[in-house]
Amino acid sequence: MSAHDHDHSHDHDHSELSEVELRVRALETLLTEKGYVDPPALDELIETYERKIGPRNGALVVAKAWTDPDYRERLLKDATAAIAELGFTGRQGEHMVAVENTDDIHNMVVCTLCSCYPWTVLGLPPVWYKSAPYRSRAVRDPRGVLAEFEVTLPDDTEIRVWDSTAEIRYLVIPKRPAGTDGWSEDRLADLVTRNSMIGTGLALEPSTLEDAA
Amino acid sequence: MNGAQDLGGQMGFGPIELEENEPNFHAKWEERAFAMTLAMGATGSWTLDASRFARESLPPVTYLSSSYYEIWTRGLEKLLLSNGLVTEEELKEGRKLEEPKSVKRVLLADDVAGTLSKGAPVERDVHQPARFQVGDKVHTRRINPEHHTRLPRYARDAVGTIEVVHGVHVFPDTNAHGEGEQPAWLYGVLFKGTDIWGRDSDPKLTLRIDLWEPYLDLAR
Numbered sequence: 043m044s045a046h047d048h049d050h051s052h053d054h055d056h057s058e059l060s061e062v063e064l065r066v067r068a069l070e071t072l073l074t075e076k077g078y079v080d081p082p083a084l085d086e087l088i089e090t091y092e093r094k095i096g097p098r099n100g101a102l103v104v105a106k107a108w109t110d111p112d113y114r115e116r117l118l119k120d121a122t123a124a125i126a127e128l129g130f131t132g133r134q135g136e137h138m139v140a141v142e143n144t145d146d147i148h149n150m151v152v153c154t155l156c157s158c159y160p161w162t163v164l165g166l167p168p169v170w171y172k173s174a175p176y177r178s179r180a181v182r183d184p185r186g187v188l189a190e191f192e193v194t195l196p197d198d199t200e201i202r203v204w205d206s207t208a209e210i211r212y213l214v215i216p217k218r219p220a221g222t223d224g225w226s227e228d229r230l231a232d233l234v235t236r237n238s239m240i241g242t243g244l245a246l247e248p249s250t251l252e253d254a255a
Numbered sequence: 256m257n258g259a260q261d262l263g264g265q266m267g268f269g270p271i272e273l274e275e276n277e278p279n280f281h282a283k284w285e286e287r288a289f290a291m292t293l294a295m296g297a298t299g300s301w302t303l304d305a306s307r308f309a310r311e312s313l314p315p316v317t318y319l320s321s322s323y324y325e326i327w328t329r330g331l332e333k334l335l336l337s338n339g340l341v342t343e344e345e346l347k348e349g350r351k352l353e354e355p356k357s358v359k360r361v362l363l364a365d366d367v368a369g370t371l372s373k374g375a376p377v378e379r380d381v382h383q384p385a386r387f388q389v390g391d392k393v394h395t396r397r398i399n400p401e402h403h404t405r406l407p408r409y410a411r412d413a414v415g416t417i418e419v420v421h422g423v424h425v426f427p428d429t430n431a432h433g434e435g436e437q438p439a440w441l442y443g444v445l446f447k448g449t450d451i452w453g454r455d456s457d458p459k460l461t462l463r464i465d466l467w468e469p470y471l472d473l474a475r
Binding site: 062064065066067068069070071072073076077078079080082083084085086087088090091095131134135136137154155156157162165166168169170172173175176177178179182183184187190191197198200201202203204205207208209210 | 260270271286287311319328407451452
């Protein structure tokens with residue numbers, strides 16, 4: 043009986059892995075044998091998005107915009123160039139636009155048709171951003187979506203939803219939290235979450251960092 | 256195409272599933288599927304628009320019941336087959352049975368950083384003046400093409416206002432199907448929520464959608 047249970051769970055685990063995992067393994071073997079892909083290049087691609095390109099990039103952009111009025115102006119005028127000043131350029135960030143949250147306006151970004159996302163500043167998108175619940179509802183019921191992220195905005199706040207249908211990629215500049223006067227860019231960047239730059243979150247309050255410290 | 260990918264405004268998908276400290280990848284195979292898709296894209300055998308079409312033209316049941324990187328894997332397999340880079344039998348066997356086709360380039364590890372940081376800009380030279388200017392009221396066309404398009408269903412036959420003239424960009428509707436880039440003016444168009452969803456809209460909702468000139472007419 044216990045042996046049967048063991049076999050069963052083993053088979054189950056195996057088949058869960060196998061369907062798609064074996065398919066992907068077979069594909070890599072085939073493409074490598076054909077000479078179309080170079081496995082070390084695959085490792086390097088993965089490594090890049092695991093270690094080098096992520097939401098810290100965007101947080102540095104936002105923190106600079108918060109502290110440097112000239113930079114903020116350049117960012118709002120030509121985000122691609124302003125973001126390139128910090129060294130963040132390239133794939134899925136070729137044509138950037140920065141949009142700023144204010145007391146009256148809240149911006150939120152979605153791609154209803156696929157998963158367009160500003161990789162250069164935020165890295166790869168989280169699963170929820172690519173999922174049907176978010177993509178279907180963000181454009182129709184943004185307040186309902188925000189509630190699931192525990193964000194509540196005043197009724198008279200305009201909610202601007204940006205549907206990334208072209209190759210323009212949007213970065214939200216969240217509002218700078220009060221009580222952060224005189225903070226360094228590096229410390230401010232710790233308040234800038236990924237979700238705050240998609241528009242499904244707000245920048246962290248300074249007290250959250252103090253709690254952590 | 257009116258495929259399962261065109262999700263804006265659909266209902267019934269339930270709550271958004273959030274994961275604390277979510278990793279980029281949830282399994283090794285996701286990493287490999289991701290990297291293979293990028294590396295094959297770098298061979299120049301097809302366009303980014305073609306790869307989007309390969310994914311969205313999966314049967315709706317498959318699209319909606321597959322995880323994201325499964326969709327990418329299936330899309331990649333379709334592109335490899337339709338471009339004659341692999342055969343059905345090779346996919347099934349997971350090994351080379353026929354000599355490879357030549358590709359424009361193979362991405363090597365040393366070139367990854369340079370290739371990514373260069374990206375693939377899609378803005379092109381201007382050859383004719385823009386038909387619309389900021390402030391113009393435009394009417395999105397009522398179209399239902401079976402080919403790739405980036406005019407979402409929820410924004411068809413709707414009136415909006417040109418807010419930004421982005422420039423001339425590669426036109427996905429043709430570029431996805433080997434019919435060339437046919438660059439066209441791209442506009443940022445502002446819609447009131449109520450003009451899209453009617454009385455069911457949040458009164459303070461506005462939408463911005465990037466739309467190419469061939470999707471638009473002057474509103475009367």
